[in-house]
Amino acid sequence: MSNYWRMQAVAVLLLGLMTASAAMAVSTANPSTRPATTDNITGSPAGANEFGNLSIEELLNVEVRTPAGLTATDVRHLPVDVTVLDARDIQESGAKNLDQLLEDYVPNAQIMDHNAPEVDVGFRGIISDREDKYLYQVNGITMNNRMLFGANNEREQPLMGDINTVDVVEGPASATYGSGAIAGVIDVQPYTGLTFQGADVTVRQGVVDQYTSSELRYGRRLSDTSGLFTYFGFAQVKGADSPLYFGHSYPAKNGLPAYTPGEPFSGGPISNVGESAFDAPWYRAHVDYVDGPWEFWTRFTQDGSDTRPARNIYTSTKSSSTPLDTWLQGRDTKNQQFTTTGSFKKDLSSAWNVELAQSYDIWLSKDQRAGVSVSKPTRSAYENQLFSRAIATWTPVDSQSVAFGTEYSHLWYHDPPTSDQLDNTPVVTTRDWQTDTFSFLAEDQWKISKRWTTFLSVREDKNTYTGWLLSPRATVVFTPTKKDTLKFVAGEAVRRQDDEDIWGQWLRTRTYADPETLKTLELSYERKVTDQWTVGGNGFFEDYDAVGWNPGAQEASSLGHFQIVGGELDLSYRTKTTRFTLSEGVSTLLYASVPAGAPAVSQGISAAPYGFGNDLANWAPSITKIAITHDFTKKWSGSASVVYYSGFPGGQDYANYAATIASPPGGVPLSNPNYSTSYGPNLYLNLGMEYRASEHLTFRLDGYNLAALWDPTLSKRNYILRTSEFSVQPASLAVSVRYRF
Numbered sequence: 001m002s003n004y005w006r007m008q009a010v011a012v013l014l015l016g017l018m019t020a021s022a023a024m025a026v027s028t029a030n031p032s033t034r035p036a037t038t039d040n041i042t043g044s045p046a047g048a049n050e051f052g053n054l055s056i057e058e059l060l061n062v063e064v065r066t067p068a069g070l071t072a073t074d075v076r077h078l079p080v081d082v083t084v085l086d087a088r089d090i091q092e093s094g095a096k097n098l099d100q101l102l103e104d105y106v107p108n109a110q111i112m113d114h115n116a117p118e119v120d121v122g123f124r125g126i127i128s129d130r131e132d133k134y135l136y137q138v139n140g141i142t143m144n145n146r147m148l149f150g151a152n153n154e155r156e157q158p159l160m161g162d163i164n165t166v167d168v169v170e171g172p173a174s175a176t177y178g179s180g181a182i183a184g185v186i187d188v189q190p191y192t193g194l195t196f197q198g199a200d201v202t203v204r205q206g207v208v209d210q211y212t213s214s215e216l217r218y219g220r221r222l223s224d225t226s227g228l229f230t231y232f233g234f235a236q237v238k239g240a241d242s243p244l245y246f247g248h249s250y251p252a253k254n255g256l257p258a259y260t261p262g263e264p265f266s267g268g269p270i271s272n273v274g275e276s277a278f279d280a281p282w283y284r285a286h287v288d289y290v291d292g293p294w295e296f297w298t299r300f301t302q303d304g305s306d307t308r309p310a311r312n313i314y315t316s317t318k319s320s321s322t323p324l325d326t327w328l329q330g331r332d333t334k335n336q337q338f339t340t341t342g343s344f345k346k347d348l349s350s351a352w353n354v355e356l357a358q359s360y361d362i363w364l365s366k367d368q369r370a371g372v373s374v375s376k377p378t379r380s381a382y383e384n385q386l387f388s389r390a391i392a393t394w395t396p397v398d399s400q401s402v403a404f405g406t407e408y409s410h411l412w413y414h415d416p417p418t419s420d421q422l423d424n425t426p427v428v429t430t431r432d433w434q435t436d437t438f439s440f441l442a443e444d445q446w447k448i449s450k451r452w453t454t455f456l457s458v459r460e461d462k463n464t465y466t467g468w469l470l471s472p473r474a475t476v477v478f479t480p481t482k483k484d485t486l487k488f489v490a491g492e493a494v495r496r497q498d499d500e501d502i503w504g505q506w507l508r509t510r511t512y513a514d515p516e517t518l519k520t521l522e523l524s525y526e527r528k529v530t531d532q533w534t535v536g537g538n539g540f541f542e543d544y545d546a547v548g549w550n551p552g553a554q555e556a557s558s559l560g561h562f563q564i565v566g567g568e569l570d571l572s573y574r575t576k577t578t579r580f581t582l583s584e585g586v587s588t589l590l591y592a593s594v595p596a597g598a599p600a601v602s603q604g605i606s607a608a609p610y611g612f613g614n615d616l617a618n619w620a621p622s623i624t625k626i627a628i629t630h631d632f633t634k635k636w637s638g639s640a641s642v643v644y645y646s647g648f649p650g651g652q653d654y655a656n657y658a659a660t661i662a663s664p665p666g667g668v669p670l671s672n673p674n675y676s677t678s679y680g681p682n683l684y685l686n687l688g689m690e691y692r693a694s695e696h697l698t699f700r701l702d703g704y705n706l707a708a709l710w711d712p713t714l715s716k717r718n719y720i721l722r723t724s725e726f727s728v729q730p731a732s733l734a735v736s737v738r739y740r741f
Contacts, residue, residue: 067137067169067187069176069455070403070443071393076485079455079475080173081524081538083107085166089579092629094639094688094702096206096734098155098166102186103684104627104641106168107568108585110620112720113273113727115310117333117367118152120720123170124540125564125587125619126183126518129549129604129667129720132498133183135173138299140187141341141359144180146499147383148416149365151186153337154284154301156274158734159233161202161215162286164191170568171540172493172518175457175473178407178439179496182518192288192295193219193227200740208732209274209704210238226291233284239272239305240730243712247655247671247678247724250314255324259314261675264728268328270308273717273727277304277332278366293346304334304365310722312372312666329371333417336364353393355405361385367417384412391441399447407439413499421504421555428504435464435499453477461494465502466512469494483529489522497547501556514558516547532573539567541590551667551721552601559603560594564616577631585623589616589650601658601665604721606650613653617669618720620645620682637690639702645682651723652679669724678724683707683714698738705729 068078075084083106095101099119103111110122114129126133131150136143144151166188173181196219204213213235221227243264250259256267276282280302288297307330318327341359348354363383391405415431422428441459448454455475462468473491480486495516496502502513524538546559566587573580592608600610608614615621624644631637655669664670671678688702708715708731716726 066167067140067173067177067185068167069445069457070391070405070441071401071445071455073445073453076479076526077453077477079457079473079477079487080489081170081522083168083170085168087164089629090160090163090166092579092637092639092688092690093627093641094686094690094700094734095160096158096209096702096704098157098160098163098186098188100686100704101160101166102155102168103643104625104686105581106170107570107583107625108170108566108587108623109168110623110645111717112618113717114720115307115722116331117149117307118305119156121151121155121186122619123183124542124566124585125589125616126542126544127618127720130498132180132495135177135181135185137177137185137187138339139189139295139297139341139343141339141357141361141387142177142180143337143339143361145335145363145365145383146180146385146411147381147413148498148500149335150180150498153303153335154188156305157233157282157284157301157303158204158206158211158213158235158237159215159282159284161217161233162190162231162284163188164195165189171489171522172471172473172491172520174471174493174495175459175491176441176443178441178459178461178471179437179463179469179494182493182495182516190231190286190288190297190299191217191219191229192290193221193229194225194290195219196229197221197227198740200738202736202738204734204736206732206734208730209240209734210272212236222291227289229286229288231284231286235282237274237276237282239275240732241272242728242730244270244308244727245678245713245716245725246311246314247669247675248311249672250311253314254316254318254327256313261672262677267313268324270328271306271330273308273729275306277306277334278368280304280334293344294342295345296340296342298338298340300336300338302334302336304332307331307333308727309371310666310719310725311670315666316372327371331371331373332366332368334366336362338362351395353395355389355391355393357387357389359385359387361387365417379415379417381417382412382414386410401445402443404442405440407437407441409437409439411435411437411499413503416500421501424504424555426508428507430507433503435503437461437463451479453479457491461496463496463499463502465499465506466496466515469496469515483527485526487522487524489520489524491520493518493520495547497556514545514547517545519543532575534572534574535570537567537569539565541565546603546605549604549667549721550602551604551665552599554665557602558595559605560592560598560609562589562593562605563591564588565590578629580628581626583625585625586621587616587619588621589614600661601668604654604668607654607657608650610657612657613650615650615653617648617650617654618723619650620647621649622646635692637692639686639688639690641684641686643682643684647681648679648718648723651718652676655679655724667721669722671724677713678716678718678726681714682716682718684729685715696740698740700734700736700738702734702736704732704734706731 131152136151169185199218202215215233217231219229252258283302285300343357365381368378393403395401443457457473478486497513505513522540526536542564544562570583594609627641629639655671658664685706690700712728
């Protein structure tokens with residue numbers, strides 16, 4: 001089917017979806033709630049969720065442990081900002097994958113595409129071409145690849161049926177979870193046999209953005225304190241055949257036609273957006289068994305993408321022996337990860353609680369550099385990790401709670417899939433090594449009075465190839481009324497460089513690589529206006545000594561000193577039938593400098609140190625988000641989300657700077673004078689409709705990236721570092737059917 005007819009099909013189906021939405025809206029003057037006998041998200045009997053019958057005010061007072069800290073507290077007193085997304089948010093949002101869920105709901109979170117290897121996520125102005133600025137966790141166990149890729153797993157899979165809740169820490173969290181939590185933490189909590197009972201199967205088909213997925217899950221409560229949950233998801237992902245744009249003009253070369261900015265590339269076949277690596281299917285499997293204080297779970301994932309080519313197809317010279325279709329190939333990176341974990345959590349007395357965890361993780365990668373890097377060999381890398389954690393909490397009185405503990409990690413590495421650091425002269429030939437990391441952590445929570453609470457958190461990490469890394473944090477919470485909450489947070493987050501980098505430097509120089517640090521100050525305010533309405537806002541200051549990719553040197557190194565200020569405003573409305581969120585996030589560069597004597601193009605964060613502009617090159621200064629879900633009747637519900645990036649003026653500033661360089665490297669934006677389309681605003685519009693035909697059968701229709709119907713370049717996704725280049729996120733549809741047995 002041609003793209004033209006695909007677009008017409010999307011438009012027709014979208015019109016039908018909007019018409020149905022309008023028809024349902026007519027009947028909402030007195031909307032009915034869902035059937036009381038069944039939890040429509042989990043398929044569980046009503047009341048299976050232990051908090052299901054609590055009021056909103058009671059829920060706010062329930063003490064829980066989250067990625068925010070080590071000691072238990074209620075939602076109002078969390079020591080850092082956390083966005084909590086529950087099963088209903090996940091199901092009714094219609095989000096294709098976790099990336100879209102984060103982009104729709106987490107204030108000041110941003111998504112960018114990447115030529116090698118996959119999509120990047122950032123928070124509050126901090127983003128990287130490696131996913132090493134935040135931690136991705138499952139049940140509190142960090143899943144990051146420490147060797148190089150960071151949190152580059154699971155997020156793009158159109159498989160989310162195993163997820164019960166997602167907690168997102170916005171801002172530094174190294175004081176709790178250590179190296180890598182510079183920008184935040186994403187903690188996924190899958191279902192257990194206590195939170196999901198029954199069995200169902202879900203099938204989803206994507207149109208234009210082509211994928212077919214199937215998910216099967218089963219949960220059984222064996223007793224009041226024990227249960228079994230199993231999940232298996234499968235997806236065949238073809239992606240979307242959408243236009244690719246460059247910002248700079250190029251003459252005919254390498255068998256390619258001349259390219260003019262503003263026109264889609266048409267020089268030959270390229271991979272689809274989001275296409276799976278090596279045409280391999282994506283999998284996710286999760287098994288959880290809980291029995292009182294014991295929990296055992298095992299998780300397996302397979303994913304990875306075939307990326308699109310960058311402008312190197314014009315700027316490099318193709319050999320006569322390289323076929324054109326090979327030259328245009330992107331980079332295939334397939335990931336597999338297997339994790340098994342056992343944990344023990346128990347109240348030993350009214351004052352003492354202990355948490356123990358033991359985990360083993362296997363990460364495998366197959367990396368094939370084709371196209372302009374066809375001379376580099378295909379590599380099969382692995383990283384294995386043995387991880388242990390022990391945390392004790394002492395609560396001698398109601399006003400005082402102290403947590404303290406230790407963690408230990410042993411890692412085995414083999415042949416990094418991207419070893420630019422090791423390949424640089426002098427070449428590091430030893431590609432197998434091991435490391436140990438010892439960590440000590442503590443937190444004190446003091447409820448000084450009904451109005452004042454303080455948190456003091458500290459953590460130290462020592463890796464084989466680093467010195468001691470200290471991450472402290474202090475939080476003061478003031479609750480002058482039942483409706484108002486103020487928080488002040490001050491801390492420093494520290495990250496060791498990726499383990500491939502610190503290994504290479506140690507072998508060459510017998511010195512430790514510089515760590516990355518982020519000092520922060522934050523003041524936030526939240527008011528519970530009514531039982532339904534909540535409004536809040538914050539302001540933050542980040543003092544950032546950055547470490548990352550150096551485009552000129554083609555390696556990771558210290559990039560410079562940057563100061564970022566910003567804030568977020570958010571508004572939420574929640575009832576039994578409606579959920580509405582609106583947020584506005586702002587991140588502005590205040591100061592930037594590079595190390596003395598640094599060569600040209602020594603970092604890609606901003607062109608400000610070189611005298612061009614005063615913005616972040618890879619961040620939209622303003623990000624606006626609106627998301628709403630509504631139950632029209634017992635059978636019908638709808639969803640809508642809008643995400644607006646104000647543009648990338650810092651990317652254009654960097655392109656202006658790059659134009660003054662005789663031979664600019666490939667990892668920076670580059671565009672013709674006065675060309676600005678790449679740096680303009682981005683708009684992502686999604687609509688969905690769900691119909692519950694019976695207690696057993698549910699149908700859902702979702703339309704994604706619908707702004708592309710009237711302006712394809714508005715619905716674009718810029719590439720990190722190369723913000724002058726982008727792929728269109730085409731308007732697409734997904735139809736899903738769920739059957740509950």
